[in-house]
Amino acid sequence: MRVLVCVKRVPAPGARINITADGQEIDSAHLAFTISPHEECAVEAAAQLVEQHGGEATVLTLGPAEAEEQLRYAVSVGMTGAVLLPTDDGEWDPQRTAHAISSAIKELESSGGEFDLILFGNESADSGGFQVGVRVAYALGRPMVNGGKALSIVDRVAHVERESDSGRETYELPLPCVIGVKEGINLPRYPTMKGRLASKKADVNSIVPVGQPGGLWKIVLQRPAETKSETIILGTGPDAAAAVVDVLEAIGVL
Amino acid sequence: MLRPRSSTCSKQSVCYDPATKPNPGGVAVILVVVEHDRGALSPASLEALTAARSLGDIEALTIGESADHLADQLGAYGALTVHQAHNEMLGDYGPEAWGEVVAQTVRALSPAIVLACGTDRGNEVIAQAAARLDLPFAANCVSFRPDAGFEVTRLRWGGSLLENASLAAEIKLVTIAHHAVDAEPATVQGSATPAPFAGSLDSSLARSIVSGRVERQAGVTLSTAPVVVGGGRGVGSPEGFGPLQELAAELGGVVWCSRAVTNSGWRNHTDQVGQTGTRIAPDVYFACGISGAIQHWVGAMASKNIIAINTDREANMVTKAGYAVIGDLHQVVPAITAEIRRRRT
Numbered sequence A: 001m002r003v004l005v006c007v008k009r010v011p012a013p014g015a016r017i018n019i020t021a022d023g024q025e026i027d028s029a030h031l032a033f034t035i036s037p038h039e040e041c042a043v044e045a046a047a048q049l050v051e052q053h054g055g056e057a058t059v060l061t062l063g064p065a066e067a068e069e070q071l072r073y074a075v076s077v078g079m080t081g082a083v084l085l086p087t088d089d090g091e092w093d094p095q096r097t098a099h100a101i102s103s104a105i106k107e108l109e110s111s112g113g114e115f116d117l118i119l120f121g122n123e124s125a126d127s128g129g130f131q132v133g134v135r136v137a138y139a140l141g142r143p144m145v146n147g148g149k150a151l152s153i154v155d156r157v158a159h160v161e162r163e164s165d166s167g168r169e170t171y172e173l174p175l176p177c178v179i180g181v182k183e184g185i186n187l188p189r190y191p192t193m194k195g196r197l198a199s200k201k202a203d204v205n206s207i208v209p210v211g212q213p214g215g216l217w218k219i220v221l222q223r224p225a226e227t228k229s230e231t232i233i234l235g236t237g238p239d240a241a242a243a244v245v246d247v248l249e250a251i252g253v254l
Numbered sequence B: 001m002l003r004p005r006s007s008t009c010s011k012q013s014v015c016y017d018p019a020t021k022p023n024p025g026g027v028a029v030i031l032v033v034v035e036h037d038r039g040a041l042s043p044a045s046l047e048a049l050t051a052a053r054s055l056g057d058i059e060a061l062t063i064g065e066s067a068d069h070l071a072d073q074l075g076a077y078g079a080l081t082v083h084q085a086h087n088e089m090l091g092d093y094g095p096e097a098w099g100e101v102v103a104q105t106v107r108a109l110s111p112a113i114v115l116a117c118g119t120d121r122g123n124e125v126i127a128q129a130a131a132r133l134d135l136p137f138a139a140n141c142v143s144f145r146p147d148a149g150f151e152v153t154r155l156r157w158g159g160s161l162l163e164n165a166s167l168a169a170e171i172k173l174v175t176i177a178h179h180a181v182d183a184e185p186a187t188v189q190g191s192a193t194p195a196p197f198a199g200s201l202d203s204s205l206a207r208s209i210v211s212g213r214v215e216r217q218a219g220v221t222l223s224t225a226p227v228v229v230g231g232g233r234g235v236g237s238p239e240g241f242g243p244l245q246e247l248a249a250e251l252g253g254v255v256w257c258s259r260a261v262t263n264s265g266w267r268n269h270t271d272q273v274g275q276t277g278t279r280i281a282p283d284v285y286f287a288c289g290i291s292g293a294i295q296h297w298v299g300a301m302a303s304k305n306i307i308a309i310n311t312d313r314e315a316n317m318v319t320k321a322g323y324a325v326i327g328d329l330h331q332v333v334p335a336i337t338a339e340i341r342r343r344r345t
């Protein structure tokens, strides 16, 4: 089985997001980078499928040269190949990103054979466009569902479950297909020593991304208004219990 | 209003009569895509209709015969026309089939704006339509400025950050973030004219239609409980949640947690609050041993009251909460439970 997983390098802000002076990016000078939790789970799902069914799992990202860090991390947790679509002009819009990714997939498939399954995150952590995977699937003419919270492959059919208001819905997509997954579909593993070594040695295949800018133009980022009121410190240690229960009585939940 | 075109329609086309394109040069037509589950209206759709009223004349689209009965209700929320797509493939939800119906309707109507609510399905269907139409799509908007070259403000990072963006396209595809507006009926009660049309969809689109359902398993945490006791890494272990469970039970509440907890395998991801978990809005949220990273905060900030319990006075959760106790949660939580029991007896 051949699986491809698309991930995006994003900063990992903690208590607060700071924005660069030009308002175009998150100020990441003091931040670590990661891949979105949904996509981490997509990587784990790919690793598990290849363990079960055999084959190979490739991770792909479009982003700055530094995104190699995220590719190597994915290799350390089970991916067998890595592809970088290097950009050096900031974040690409969703249409342009999708075009570059689908073109790269066609190129990879023409030499290495079709991917049975292409996995995406439900949405990217930073821009949350909810569309790159859908656009790629359409460009490739493959069925796609987003929001997968369970996934198994039986007889070349992908069985996908996703949450709904009343429970879970199931979908059965014939391979080759595209699935967007959500965090919770599995618990991603940590890299092993062997995995770390493999990731250092792995070749990163570079493909020049192609795509014209699309129609969603970022103007400026801003922080939402904070409605800050002073924190009332009810006390220290267990002695504060009485004050806490006073508050609960005042709120009326007791 | 649209009429189904008779014999000439090809496969793949929803068969509109292009001569009936409404309002040439008149008020902007806003096509609102209505979300429903086999005929049960999603309340989120009413938010989309409410938001659309300030933008122009609303024409709603319902997909599948099971939704025909919604026309009156959609009229009460401002829809002037309800286009009703009928096809045997539209008996249940399928992202590709629904996206194709939206794309074909857009081609026939050329609305100024296509709008749905930014739920899982809403975003998925508009993304499918956007792919088919090769148009840009802005998900989870909180405001629209049609006069200024169509600028929108949209959510990034699940709402921790806002983006002002412009949508450069003849037809604007957008979703409005869920809960960004409160649904309200139109002041002038109109009735929507139903405009049923027979669609023909390529059979290949059936491959992503819902194939079955599993009812909700017992023991799933309710996102509507009035009291939530949340635990973070500071709880220290799966067993450490016992006292939190006791406090929650005493108040008729439930236990939720942070991603540090689910990542450690201490609790199930179904209990995770935050950007990649669930958003909650209880009357009281106890945040025990949770630092208050923005991705957690964004899921908890709608709580009416937050009581942080943390050893660190400078923790973000402490500085943002309305109330805080500084101390070890392993001592503070049982003391609160004991005090509640004492007052009750």
Ligand SMILES: Cc1cc2nc3c(=O)[nH]c(=O)nc-3n(C[C@H](O)[C@H](O)[C@H](O)COP(=O)(O)OP(=O)(O)OC[C@H]3O[C@@H](n4cnc5c(N)ncnc54)[C@H](O)[C@@H]3O)c2cc1C
Pocket: A011, A012, A013, A014, A034, A036, A037, A125, B231, B232, B233, B234, B235, B257, B258, B259, B260, B261, B272, B273, B274, B275, B276, B277, B278, B288, B289, B290, B291, B292, B293, B294, B295, B296, B299, B309, B310, B311, B312, B315, B327, B328, B329, B330
């Ligand atoms: C894209 C993205 C999405 C994310 N989505 C989510 C999400 O949906 N939900 C989420 O929760 N996180 C999410 N995160 C992770 C988030 O950034 C934080 O890492 C996480 O919330 C930290 O969890 P925590 O507060 O439990 O742990 P920590 O940050 O380690 O905080 C532990 C806290 O416990 C306190 N403490 C320790 N011992 C005690 C004690 N005995 N008594 C009282 N207090 C004590 C400490 O002072 C500290 O404040 C996301 C991250 C990224 C990058």
Ligand SMILES: Nc1ncnc2c1ncn2[C@@H]1O[C@H](COP(=O)(O)O)[C@@H](O)[C@H]1O
Pocket: A006, A007, A008, A009, A036, A038, A039, A060, A061, A062, A063, A094, A097, A119, A120, A121, A122, A123, A124, A125, A127, A128, A129, A130, A131, A132, A133
């Ligand atoms: N720059 C990128 N490189 C690789 N994959 C991406 C990129 N941007 C988005 N994706 C994938 O597309 C999914 C949806 O992204 P979005 O449409 O931005 O919400 C993400 O979860 C990723 O799996």
